[in-house]
Amino acid sequence: MGVSGPIRVVVAKPGLDGHDRGAKVIARALRDAGMEVIYTGLHQTPEQIVDTAIQEDADAIGLSILSGAHNTLFAKVLELLRERDAADIKVFGGGIIPEGDIPPLKELGVAEIFTPGTPTGDVVTWVRSNLRELAA
16 A cells, blocks of 8 residues: 555445445445545446456455355455455455354455444444555
C-alpha cells in the first residue's frame, strides 16, 4: 500500500445475484465516511473485480453475496489476488452467509464477514480500523 489519500474500496456484486441494495447502502456509508468507493455494478466475475481493484489501486474489496455461492466466489477472488501479486488488498464481505461458513472463509483469508442487520457504522469502523490510516 503506502499510498496516501483516502481509503479506496471496491464494492462488488459477483456472480448472478441481482440484488444490490445492500451493496449500495454499504458503498454510500463508506463514501459518506470519506472513503473513495468504486462500485462495480451487478454480475461481475472475480476476474473483473480483481482487475478493477488493481487498476483503481484499492486498499480493499467488499463483496456482497446473496446467491449462496460465497465459498466459491470469495476463494476465487483471493486466489486471483495472490496470482496477481495483490494479496495486500484486503477482502471483506457480507450478505446471506451461514454462521458455519464464516470461520472457513476467514481461514481462507477473508478479513471480515458482515451478516444481515449489521449497522453500517460498524462496517465503517471496521474498515477504518483494519485498513491504512486516512492521510492527514
